[in-house]
Amino acid sequence: MGRVTERRKVIRIRDGAVSSRADTLVAEEPLEIRLNGKPLAITMRTPGDDFALAAGFLVSEGVLAEGSDLRNIVYCAGAAVDGSNTYNVVDVRTAPGVTVPDITLERNVYTTSSCGLCGKASLDAVRTTARWPIADTPPLRVAPELLAVLPGRLRESQRVFDRTGGLHAAALFSEDGELLDVREDVGRHNAVDKLVGRALQSGGLPLSRAILLVSGRASFELAQKAVMAGIPMLAAVSAPSSLAVDLAAETGLTLVGFLRGTSMNVYAGEDRIALRTTAARD
Numbered sequence: 001m002g003r004v005t006e007r008r009k010v011i012r013i014r015d016g017a018v019s020s021r022a023d024t025l026v027a028e029e030p031l032e033i034r035l036n037g038k039p040l041a042i043t044m045r046t047p048g049d050d051f052a053l054a055a056g057f058l059v060s061e062g063v064l065a066e067g068s069d070l071r072n073i074v075y076c077a078g079a080a081v082d083g084s085n086t087y088n089v090v091d092v093r094t095a096p097g098v099t100v101p102d103i104t105l106e107r108n109v110y111t112t113s114s115c116g117l118c119g120k121a122s123l124d125a126v127r128t129t130a131r132w133p134i135a136d137t138p139p140l141r142v143a144p145e146l147l148a149v150l151p152g153r154l155r156e157s158q159r160v161f162d163r164t165g166g167l168h169a170a171a172l173f174s175e176d177g178e179l180l181d182v183r184e185d186v187g188r189h190n191a192v193d194k195l196v197g198r199a200l201q202s203g204g205l206p207l208s209r210a211i212l213l214v215s216g217r218a219s220f221e222l223a224q225k226a227v228m229a230g231i232p233m234l235a236a237v238s239a240p241s242s243l244a245v246d247l248a249a250e251t252g253l254t255l256v257g258f259l260r261g262t263s264m265n266v267y268a269g270e271d272r273i274a275l276r277t278t279a280a281r282d
Contacts, residue, residue, distance in 0.1 A: 007023070031089070033058075044186065046186050056196035059200055060228045067201060068095060073092050135252055140254075142211065150235065172213075172231075183198075188216055191214070196225060205230060208230045210231055212233065214236050217257075218240040219240075226253060233256070237259050248269060253268060
């Protein structure tokens, strides 16, 4: 089984002084996801929570929606040329009656792209496959003051980041700010898939009362994963993409960017933010 971190030799230069030492780096290995025996996608990830990652990926693709849709997930034996197990190939077996997509080259390109190929087609795909409308009853309401403290709580829980400085993180919080779960990975999208997959496995979907916080920016892909998991609010410490904002506006997702201290930008779904004063309009 791949390790989360690895050691590599590094030459350190500090104020002109040169030394050699071992440095701790985050591990990065490919994971091939197969669906009922057929190759579906490959992602570069930090080993760990591989089954949850695969399950969460299939939630975002509209294949899985609840634990009963999943029969089992296994590592594929003999994945290496010599027949040994690399623990880098997983096969997800769905329960009888679960509709699975046609696995074609075109679909593989679409599902593994993180750059928003064909924005309109991507938006249409989410609209037609989302299982849970994000509209809340009663609506989720979160104060800006609560959102402001969440990045600090996320940072405090990043144990591997402290050792490597090379991991992204995603966390689920309750509407009261309680940390529900946190995952780290070299890819933000993988960290989110691990969260969603763990929720699927524990019967926690939809996550209709949760706040998803991600390190870095908010891409279309992350907004898509939030919508497909029924998450009503996505917050990021950096900027969103234009397509992420479009998707949020269309689906009713609350999208917050540049969440840094008491400052933040609300790009969509502002009705879930409990504002004390009327926002100024340009």
